[in-house]
Amino acid sequence: MSTLLNPSSETRLRGGLKVLTDRFSVAELAQASKQLLLPMVGILIFLGVWHLAAPQVNTSLGTFPGPVQVWEQSGQLWQEHLNQRERADKFVTMQEERNARILAEDPNAKVRIRGYPGAPTFLDQVVTSLVTVMAGFLLATAIAVPLGIVLGLNRHLQAAINPLIQIFKPVSPLAWLPLVTMVVSATYVSDDPMFEKSFLTSMITVTLCSLWPTLINTGVGVAAVNPDLLNVSRVLQLSFWTHVRKVVLPSSIPIIFTGLRVSLGIAWMVLIAAEMLAQSPGLGKFVWDEFQNGSSQSLSRIMAAVLAIGFIGFVLDRIMLVIQKKIAWNE
Amino acid sequence: MTKPHLELTGVEMAFDTPKGSFVALDNINLKIKKGEFVSLIGHSGCGKSTVLNIVAGLLQASKGGCILDGHEINAPGPERAVVFQNHALMPWLTVYENVDLAVQQVFRKAMTKQERRSWIHHNLELVNMAHAANKRPGEISGGMAQRVGIARALAMKPSVLLMDEPFGALDALTRAHLQDSLMSIQQDLNNTVIMITHDVDEAVLLSDRIIMMTNGPAAAVGEDLAINLERPRNRVTLADDPTYVHYRQEVLKFLYEKQRKLENIAPHRNKKATGTTSKHSALTAKT
Ligand SMILES: Nc1ncnc2c1ncn2[C@@H]1O[C@H](COP(=O)(O)OP(=O)(O)OP(=O)(O)O)[C@@H](O)[C@H]1O
Ligand SMILES: [Mg+2]
Numbered sequence: 001m002s003t004l005l006n007p008s009s010e011t012r013l014r015g016g017l018k019v020l021t022d023r024f025s026v027a028e029l030a031q032a033s034k035q036l037l038l039p040m041v042g043i044l045i046f047l048g049v050w051h052l053a054a055p056q057v058n059t060s061l062g063t064f065p066g067p068v069q070v071w072e073q074s075g076q077l078w079q080e081h082l083n084q085r086e087r088a089d090k091f092v093t094m095q096e097e098r099n100a101r102i103l104a105e106d107p108n109a110k111v112r113i114r115g116y117p118g119a120p121t122f123l124d125q126v127v128t129s130l131v132t133v134m135a136g137f138l139l140a141t142a143i144a145v146p147l148g149i150v151l152g153l154n155r156h157l158q159a160a161i162n163p164l165i166q167i168f169k170p171v172s173p174l175a176w177l178p179l180v181t182m183v184v185s186a187t188y189v190s191d192d193p194m195f196e197k198s199f200l201t202s203m204i205t206v207t208l209c210s211l212w213p214t215l216i217n218t219g220v221g222v223a224a225v226n227p228d229l230l231n232v233s234r235v236l237q238l239s240f241w242t243h244v245r246k247v248v249l250p251s252s253i254p255i256i257f258t259g260l261r262v263s264l265g266i267a268w269m270v271l272i273a274a275e276m277l278a279q280s281p282g283l284g285k286f287v288w289d290e291f292q293n294g295s296s297q298s299l300s301r302i303m304a305a306v307l308a309i310g311f312i313g314f315v316l317d318r319i320m321l322v323i324q325k326k327i328a329w330n331e
Numbered sequence: 332m333t334k335p336h337l338e339l340t341g342v343e344m345a346f347d348t349p350k351g352s353f354v355a356l357d358n359i360n361l362k363i364k365k366g367e368f369v370s371l372i373g374h375s376g377c378g379k380s381t382v383l384n385i386v387a388g389l390l391q392a393s394k395g396g397c398i399l400d401g402h403e404i405n406a407p408g409p410e411r412a413v414v415f416q417n418h419a420l421m422p423w424l425t426v427y428e429n430v431d432l433a434v435q436q437v438f439r440k441a442m443t444k445q446e447r448r449s450w451i452h453h454n455l456e457l458v459n460m461a462h463a464a465n466k467r468p469g470e471i472s473g474g475m476a477q478r479v480g481i482a483r484a485l486a487m488k489p490s491v492l493l494m495d496e497p498f499g500a501l502d503a504l505t506r507a508h509l510q511d512s513l514m515s516i517q518q519d520l521n522n523t524v525i526m527i528t529h530d531v532d533e534a535v536l537l538s539d540r541i542i543m544m545t546n547g548p549a550a551a552v553g554e555d556l557a558i559n560l561e562r563p564r565n566r567v568t569l570a571d572d573p574t575y576v577h578y579r580q581e582v583l584k585f586l587y588e589k590q591r592k593l594e595n596i597a598p599h600r601n602k603k604a605t606g607t608t609s610k611h612s613a614l615t616a617k618t
Contacts, residue, residue, distance in 0.1 A: 228419035231389050234407040236436045236487075246432060250423040329423030329467070 065300035070307070073300035081121040088116040122286060122301075126308065129271060129282035132199060133316075136206025137267045141260065144211040148218025149244060152252070158219060169212040173205050173270040177277050180204045198280030205274040210267035217259025221252025250329065257324040264320055268313045283309055334401070335362040336523060337386070337491060341395030344381050355381050357549035358395070361542065366521040370534040372582065373544030373553075379527045380416065382544075383493050386525060387413050399491065409437045412489035414497045416527075418476040420468040420483075427464040430454060430483045437487045454486040455479070457512055474501040478509065485516065492517075494526040498533065507566065510537060518562065531586070535578045536566055543585045554585050 047067050057064035065073070099111040120128070151158045184200050225248055233247045275284025287305050290298045344356040355378045363369055371379045384390040386397055388407040397404040399411070407413075412433075420429045430451045438447060455461040458478035468476050477500050484492060497513075498506045514537060517524055528534050534541050538558050545553040558578055560569065569575045 226419070228415050228417065229421060231387075231407070231413070231415065232419050232421075234389060235387065235411070235413050236409055236433055237407070238436060242436075247421065250421070253423075330469075 059299065061294055061299050062296050065303050069300040070303045073297055074304045076297075077122040077301065077304060081123045084118055084121045087118060091116045091118075120281060122305070122308075125281060125283050125286040126312070129275065129284070130312070132202050132275075132280075132282055133206060133264075133267050133271045135199075136203040136271065137210060137264055139203065140207040140211035140263060140267065141214060143207070144214035144259075144263070145218050145256065148215045148256075149222050149248065151215075151219040152222025153244075153248070155223075158223070165212060165216060168208075169216075171209070173209045173273050174277060176205050176208050177201070177274055180208070181278060196280070198278060201278050202271060202274045202280045202282065205278075206267045206271050209270040210263040213262035213266065214256065214259040217262075218252065218256050221255035222248050224255075225251045254324075254328045254330045257320070257328055261317060261320045261324070264316055265313065268309075268316060272309060336365040336367075336400060337361075337363040338398045339382075339386070339395070340398070342382070342385060342392045342397065343394035344378070344385065344390065345393045354549045355547055356385075356392075357551050359550075359552060361552065363523060363525070363540075366523060368517060368524045368537055368539045369526070370538040370541045371525065371527045371544060372529070372531070372534050372541055372586070373550065374546055374586070375529075377544045377547045378550040379544060380495055383413070383495055383525060383527060386491070387411050387493050389413075409433070409487045410489050411491045411493060412484035412487040414477075414480050414484045414492070414494040416495040416499070418468070418473070418480040420476055420479055422468050425465050425467055426455065426460060426471070426479050427451060429468070429479060430486050433483045434486050451486060454482040457485060457516060458482045458509065474505055477501060478505075481509070481513075488520070489522060491523045491525065494524065496527050496529065499529065506533075511566075513537065514562075514564065531579055531582045534582060535560075535575060536564060536569065541578075541582060543582065554581075556581055 051066045051068070054064045054066035095113065099113070102109050102111055151161055181201050184197055184204065188195075188197060188200060229247055229251065233243050238246065271282065272284040272287070274280070275282035276288045277284075279285055279288070283305055287302050290301045290305070339359055339361040342356055342359040343354065346353045346355060359382060361369075371382060373379055381390060385392050386399075386404065388404045388411065391405070404411075420426075421432065424432065431447070434442075434447050434451055438450070442450060452461055452464070455464055458481050460475060460478050460482060463471055463475060468479070471479075477497060481494075481497055484494070498509055501509065510533060513524075526537065535558060541556045541558060542552055543554040543556065544550050556578065560572075560574060560578075
């Protein structure tokens with residue numbers, strides 16, 4: 001703080017915060033200001049610059065939206081969601097009433113229960129995206145961690161697989177997508193599909209792009225277990241599974257988690273791109289549909305989606321951090 | 332006596348290095364009786380840890396071999412517990428869990444859960460670490476971690492206890508305390524002990540025999556000194572004991588002369604004692 005404020009303003013600040021300083025020590029206050037105040041200042045400055053700069057940018061859909069318009073549109077999106085929910089609830093109750101009437105007349109009659117046919121709202125798309133990214137990320141983890149352990153334990157296998165990892169790692173989701181789409185269409189044939197094809201396509205694309213950091217980190221972590229600890233394991237004659245469970249895995253958990261966090265970040269980024277390109281439900285499709293819509297509010301709504309995407313990505317990373325602190329021993 | 336408990340015959344150890352083969356040990360022969368306390372002493376890098384690792388089964392000798400109770404040693408096993416040079420505790424387990432890992436592995440069938448728990452606490456108390464049972468290795472000092480490493484090894488009830496400079500990282504008081512505990516534990520359990528040390532006093536006080544190794548490369552057994560002192564031994568009364576002082580000087584002479592001339596280490600008896608004070612007795616050369 002002292003580097004930011006000159007002495008006189010600092011004393012003024014001290015006076016103003018007299019009540020607070022009585023309760024908290026100066027060190028605590030400085031800590032709190034670093035954690036809360038400075039980020040707030042950063043965000044405010046950003047909003048200010050955005051507000052001033054946005055009207056200067058003219059597009060065919062009007063000027064670029066400022067924070068106020070985006071905020072209004074966010075409220076609008078929320079309201080649309082509430083309205084849609086209300087209609088859906090009405091639809092369901094009406095359907096139930098009708099079915100009850102039919103059943104009362106003829107208990108053997110076959111009643112149909114249909115889902116509400118309305119278009120998904122912004123929040124529905126958020127939920128779809130979250131489900132897809134979680135499914136893709138979990139599948140990636142389920143593949144990458146065991147495979148990474150095997151590679152880390154076996155140097156020969158590692159040497160054989162390493163070039164493949166290096167080649168596939170930098171592939172963009174856009175390159176995978178057509179292939180995944182075609183393979184899913186050709187192989188996932190079922191009369192009563194459990195998953196939508198579009199869901200599978202996005203999920204598999206997410207998996208293919210996000211598993212590499214976890215795979216690499218797991219391999220590195222497993223190969224780097226302290227040799228003394230390996231010797232302890234040998235002296236104790238731990239079985240292979242006990243060795244993996246009690247020595248190898250705990251030892252590499254911190255570095256695996258670093259990989260998982262990178263993977264989840266990539267998964268979220270890839271998902272939006274995949275949804276846009278594949279026209280599969282989710283935030284990416286929302287953005288694309290708004291873009292195609294081209295109404296005067298589209299840019300504000302897209303900007304709201306952009307902010308939501310960023311915020312969700314941030315929250316996902318925080319959640320991983322919390323889990324990491326719970327599980328990893330070096331935190 | 333006709334059949335030794337532990338026998339090393341013609342052990343040679345050559346490491347493959349980028350610059351070609353490096354012969355660390357050349358023709359090591361040793362016969363160790365059941366319940367004997369043997370110290371390995373020698374300058375840093377001469378190959379003491381290598382000998383210990385071969386007995387532990389962690390390293391395979393390039394030539395010759397090692398026989399324990401009539402069976403050739405080819406792999407590590409819990410009956411040859413190792414106290415490693417730097418504690419080697421799992422950093423993610425508490426002190427208690429570290430010992431538990433070993434106890435579970437060795438006594439899963441022989442002991443009930445309750446028995447295992449009291450056995451772990453008993454061993455932690457032996458090294459004065461019961462108070463820190465729930466701490467992680469990162470939260471205790473290096474000396475404390477080393478004590479837990481000793482407790483872990485003792486808890487395995489090994490027939491041979493292999494210790495690589497177990498007290499090297501400890502302060503003098505703790506070290507003295509642990510040396511005394513080790514002596515009484517070893518007398519109770521009568522297990523065979525091979526201990527690497529740099530401390531001449533420690534070697535003489537604890538050992539039945541001191542194996543002095545020549546400098547590497549191609550290190551061999553330079554001198555094999557039997558320590559015939561009554562047990563139990565008391566460090567205070569032994570300090571002025573002429574036999575004790577004599578043994579100490581024997582060891583110092585070996586190390587001292589070796590350090591000066593690498594070739595001529597014939598066991599020539601020079602009655603004139605090398606004037607050393609106890610200050611010099613502990614070689615502090617360590618890696
Ligand atoms: N894996 C290895 N590869 C190559 N050389 C090795 C290897 N392990 C040990 N050496 C060499 O063998 C020699 C003996 O090593 P060792 O660790 O047994 O010495 P030490 O007597 O235990 O030393 P210190 O007292 O410092 O622990 C050293 O010169 C060392 O460099
Ligand atoms: Mg050593």
